[in-house]
Amino acid sequence: MSHKCAKPGCGFHLPESYPLPYCPWHAAPGSGIVKVIAAAGIFAVGVGGMYAVSKVSEAFKKRKTQAEQEEWRQRAEEMRKARRSPDEDVARGA
Numbered sequence: 063m064s065h066k067c068a069k070p071g072c073g074f075h076l077p078e079s080y081p082l083p084y085c086p087w088h089a090a091p092g093s094g095i096v097k098v099i100a101a102a103g104i105f106a107v108g109v110g111g112m113y114a115v116s117k118v119s120e121a122f123k124k125r126k127t128q129a130e131q132e133e134w135r136q137r138a139e140e141m142r143k144a145r146r147s148p149d150e151d152v153a154r155g156a
């Protein structure tokens with residue numbers, strides 16, 4: 063669901079992930095170079111920011127899952143070793 067800038071006579075085409083009703087140019091305050099910088103910042107936050115946040119959270123979730131899996135693997139290995147310790151076999155009379 064893409065949308066356009068709500069400012070009359072603008073109609074700037076905005077990406078789906080862009081959260082504001084106006085294009086960066088009409089959402090930015092000020093004039094001249096300040097406006098250009100502000101518009102660039104708004105565009106980066108609106109489009110790149112949301113993309114980056116989703117990518118980072120995805121990567122973090124993936125890393126967390128891998129860490130959990132590694133922890134599980136190590137725990138299973140420890141349990142396996144503990145269960146097969148010679149002392150226990152002797153105590154059981156095996």
Ligand SMILES: [Zn+2]
Nearest residue numbers: 067072085088
């Ligand atoms: Zn606009």
